Every structure is written in C-alpha cells, then in structure tokens.
Amino acid sequence: MPGNNDDEPILDRLIHEPGRLAILTVLSSVKDADFVFLQRATRLTKGNLSSHLTKLEEAGLVTIEKRFVNRKPNTNVTLTAIGKERIAHHWDQLERLRNFSEKSLRELPELQE
C-alpha cells in the first residue's frame, strides 16, 4: 500500500482477525478484564475466546493471570506494553488504508500506467 515504505505486510493477521481485534480493542479501553467479561463484550464462544487469548499471550500482546475468586477460577487479562503499541498501530494502518483516496493515488508515480 502506498504510504507505507517497506515490504512488510500492512495488516498483521494476528491482530486483524475479527475476534482478536475485538479482544484487543476492548482491552485497550479498560485496565484489565476477566474471561467472562471479555466473552460478553466480544460475543465469542468460550472455546474461541480461550484459543484467541492463548495466541495473544504467546505473541506477547497480553498477559494472563489465573487465580481463584470466590473459589471459582478467574482468568484476568491485560494488554502488555507491546500489545498496546501494536493495537494502536493497527488502527493507524487501517486509517491509512481508509484514507487511500483518489488524490493520493494520483500522487504516486509508481501507480501511473
């Protein structure tokens, strides 16, 4: 995409996937969130939420703490510093794409035919 200088793909699939984009975006507006809250907010099934969270943790975008509250399991999730940066960057990239107007197209010599 014009406006980006390098060859790295513009939209990171890890973050772009709808479920994970929802999780990360919700997380970026709260200090932390537990599993049940995230499930309600994102409308994901337990299974999918669980596996998305695992992927996000493996990628270092969230930290997951499992504890017991009222003798019930409670999974608490927070964004890492990297996670905050990456989700913010992703929204920036999306905005760039969206602003890809006819004007900017004309300005790019490599697009001329």
Add this chain to the structure above:
Amino acid sequence: MPGNNDDEPILDRLIHEPGRLAILTVLSSVKDADFVFLQRATRLTKGNLSSHLTKLEEAGLVTIEKRFVNRKPNTNVTLTAIGKERIAHHWDQLERLRNFSEKSLRELPELQE
C-alpha cells in the same frame, strides 16, 4: 459487540481479509481500475489478486470485464452498488468497534458482572 443489535457477526470475513479490504477500498475511491493498477496499488501478487477478484465477483461485490487493449488482455474491475454499500458498511462497523470505549462499556447492562 454491543452497539449491534442482532446476532450476525460484526465483521464479514469476506470483506475483512486484508487483500480484499485493500481492493475494495481502492475501488471505492476510483471509477474503475484494471488488473495491473490494482496489483500496484494493493501490492498483491497476480495469483492472489486474481483469486480475490474471483471471490469478490462471485459474491456480487464487483463486476469484471475482460477485453483487449492494444492487443493485450485487460481486466477491468468496478464495484457494484452492493459492493459500495458493503465496503462502506464495513468501515462503519470498524469505526464502531474502535469507539468501543470504557464509557460505552459501562452503559451496557448485559456486561455488568
């Protein structure tokens, strides 16, 4: 996601996929575009551009006209009315997701724990 009333998924994968999101967004800022132009604008490989275009056509989001210009094949792509509506709607949905703030979270009774 709160803010949406029904059970249909918020982000349509057909449109959300990075390559197709790029194609549709570029198309929505020009009257029409040919294959080579789209390839430069989206930085997709020929093969991937070709298969994404086929999918978009099958879904009724674009129309594809193949002709010869200067004795060379030329594939011209335009958004259909449905395509225009769907890509606009998708960007709306993304904006909704992004604006999913702590404030709006608090306002939603079904999220209270």
Add this chain to the structure above:
DNA sequence: GCCAACCAGTTTGTAGTACAAACCTTGAAG
C-alpha cells in the same frame, strides 16, 4: 519462420487456522 522472453493473468497444492463440539475440573444444591 522459429525460438526466447514477456506480459497478463489463472489454476493448483499445501500449510495454517478459526470454529464448533466435546471434554475437564471445581463447587454447590437436592
């Protein structure tokens, strides 16, 4: 004429992955 190199795409094979469904574990209720 003939062969090589292009250009403009299409088709195909495979590796990765998102989802639903089945499963697990603990706690409480009857």
Add this chain to the structure above:
DNA sequence: CTTCAAGGTTTGTACTACAAACTGGTTGGC
C-alpha cells in the same frame, strides 16, 4: 452421591490464503 452449572481447555475438521506452477497471446531477435 448424583446432578447441574460455571469457567474454562482441547480436539477435529472444514475452509482458505498464499506461493508456485502453468497458460496463452505478443513482440523482438536472428
């Protein structure tokens, strides 16, 4: 002690995006 529910995790499969191989017309060299 059996059942139900809450809060998750694991598993099997069906889909799909990508790269690589292929196709067909065109032009240029010799």
